[in-house]
Each structure stands twice: as structure tokens, then as C-alpha cells.
Amino acid sequence: MMQVEEKQHGEWTVLALTGKISTETAPEFQTRLLAVIERGAPKLAVDLGGVDYISSIGIRVVMLGLKGQRAKKGELVFCRPNDSLQMLFKITGLTGLVKILPELPA
Amino acid sequence: MPANTIVIRNSFAELARLNREVGELLAAVNASPAIVNLAELVLEEIVTNVIKYGFTDGAEHPIEIGVEADASGMTLSVIDTGREFNPLSLPDPDINAPIEEREIGGLGVMMVRTMMDSVEYRREGDKNIFLMRKKFGDETATP
Numbered sequence: 001m002m003q004v005e006e007k008q009h010g011e012w013t014v015l016a017l018t019g020k021i022s023t024e025t026a027p028e029f030q031t032r033l034l035a036v037i038e039r040g041a042p043k044l045a046v047d048l049g050g051v052d053y054i055s056s057i058g059i060r061v062v063m064l065g066l067k068g069q070r071a072k073k074g075e076l077v078f079c080r081p082n083d084s085l086q087m088l089f090k091i092t093g094l095t096g097l098v099k100i101l102p103e104l105p106a
Numbered sequence: 107m108p109a110n111t112i113v114i115r116n117s118f119a120e121l122a123r124l125n126r127e128v129g130e131l132l133a134a135v136n137a138s139p140a141i142v143n144l145a146e147l148v149l150e151e152i153v154t155n156v157i158k159y160g161f162t163d164g165a166e167h168p169i170e171i172g173v174e175a176d177a178s179g180m181t182l183s184v185i186d187t188g189r190e191f192n193p194l195s196l197p198d199p200d201i202n203a204p205i206e207e208r209e210i211g212g213l214g215v216m217m218v219r220t221m222m223d224s225v226e227y228r229r230e231g232d233k234n235i236f237l238m239r240k241k242f243g244d245e246t247a248t249p
Contacts, residue, residue: 001122020146023154024121052139053147056214057154063208084140091220092213093201 001025003050004032012105013041018050021058030061037068037076044069045105049080059092066097079104109174116157116167116186121150124171131173132180141242145173145182148222151214152184152193152236160188160234179223179241186234192227193236194219 002019015036021029036044046065048054054062062078069076077099081089089095112127114120125146132142149171161167172183196212218238219225226237 020125020143022121022125022146022150023118053143055147055150055154056217059213084143087221088217091201091217096202 002028004028006032006036009045009104010106012043012045014045014047014104016047016050020052021054021061023055023057026055026057026061029058030064033061033065034068037065037072037074040072040074042072042074043105044074045077045079045101047079047104048082048085051082051085053084054088056092059088059094062094062098075099077101077105109172112171112173113168114153114171116161116169116188118154118157121153124149124153128171128173132175135175135177135180137175137180137242141180141240144221144240145180148218148238149182149184151218152238155191155193155214156184156186156188156234159191160186162189177242179239182238182240184234184236187232188234190229191234192229194225194227 002017002021002025005016007014007016013036015033017029019025033046065076079101080103081100086100089098089100110131112124114124128145128149129142132145153169153171156169167187170185172181172185174181193215196215198216199208199212222238222240224239228235
């Protein structure tokens with residue numbers, strides 16, 4: 001239902017997600033995201049290119065990630081959201097809080 | 107519109123099957139992937155609330171999900187016999203609050219309300235009935 005893959009893209013650590021971030025899969029997203037942040041990834045990008053949708057519990061994970069990365073004084077960007085995800089980020093007020101990029105950071 | 111009902115138990119383990127069956131029903135009317143995703147998302151939000159808060163006796167209860175769709179639009183319904191609860195009574199969360207003060211409660215219902223064309227709640231006897239409607243063709247339009 002959801003895959004998480006971690007890779008290195010230049011100086012960026014990329015967490016690439018595929019599938020649906022739902023009640024069922026959000027806990028894994030949370031575990032993986034917070035583990036990377038805890039370990040230390042000053043430049044962290046979440047690649048949403050393969051994500052169909054994020055439910056409210058997934059939005060909560062995004063917020064937890066933002067808080068965590070802020071405490072570590074690191075950067076956290078979200079890349080390649082589809083139209084519905086962009087709308088969702090807007091509806092939930094995340095657009096003003098997170099950096100959203102149309103491509104992976106160079 | 108042909109109507110179809112999916113009955114699940116009040117357990118998160120049922121969500122995967124619900125998604126699969128909703129996808130199949132909508133595929134039958136050639137709904138776009140965006141519409142299928144939308145239907146799965148809004149049903150998950152409402153059904154999750156019912157599973158979490160609807161029942162307090164620890165027993166198994168059925169939740170009925172209706173999918174009525176044709177080429178022009180869909181009506182989704184969630185019917186349960188849990189305690190009386192109107193999701194629309196939840197206040198919208200303050201989406202302008204600083205991240206540290208954000209509350210998660212009400213976020214799912216706000217998403218549903220914004221993404222669907224209309225939503226409606228009513229109590230009939232011992233049933234909570236929640237309806238959501240969406241016309242096809244503008245599913246990715248900005249609200």
C-alpha cells in the first residue's frame with residue numbers, strides 16, 4: 001500500500017514515498033521520517049511524486065516532521081506533489097509552513 | 107444511479123478491503139484515478155472517526171458504506187449505529203496557528219467538507235447517516 005525508500009541526492013537525503021498515506025500506512029511514514037530526522041539529516045526532502053493521497057493522519061505526520069526538523073535546525077522540503085496533494089496542503093494550511101518544490105532539490 | 111453497499115466491521119483492518127471495493131465500484135463507471143483517490147480518502151476520514159469514537163462496548167458492529175455513481179458524479183454514504191455524532195459539529199481547526207499549536211482534531215472533516223461538493227449529516231432512529239456528493243470533472247479544482 002505504501003513504500004518508503006531512502007536515498008541520497010547530492011547533499012540531500014531523500015525519503016521517497018509511493019502509494020497511499022492512510023490510517024493504515026501513516027505509522028510507518030512517521031517511524032521512518034522521525035528516525036531520519038533523529039539520526040540527523042540537515043537537508044531532508046520528502047519525494048511525494050508517487051503518492052496518491054495523504055489522509056489527515058498523514059498530515060499530522062508532516063507536522064511532526066516539521067516540528068522535529070525545526071528543533072534540529074534542519075531543512076525539510078516536500079517535492080513533486082500531485083494536484084490533489086497540492087490542494088490538500090492548501091486546505092490544511094501547510095502551504096504557508098512547508099517548502100513545496102515541483103522537482104527534487106538539486 | 108446504480109447503488110452499491112459495502113459492509114465492513116468497525117476495525118481498521120477492514121480499511122484495505124473497503125478501499126479495494128470502492129475502487130472496483132468506481133472503475134465500473136470509468137471514474138478517473140483522481141476520483142477513486144478522492145473517494146477512498148473521504149471515506150477513510152469518516153469511517154476512521156466512526157471506528158475510533160462510535161462504539162464503546164468493544165463489540166463488533168457493521169458499518170455500511172454506500173457508493174452511488176454514474177458518469178456525472180457520485181454520492182457516498184456512511185451509515186453506522188454508533189453513538190449519535192455529527193462530524194459537521196466539529197469546529198474547523200485553526201490552519202493559521204503556529205505549527206506547535208496545531209490540533210489534529212477536525213482536520214479530516216474539514217478536508218472532506220472542502221473536497222466534496224456537499225456533505226450532509228442526519229440521525230435516523232439509532233443510525234448516523236453521513237452523505238457526501240461530488241460531481242465529476244472538477245475533482246482537482248482549487249476550492
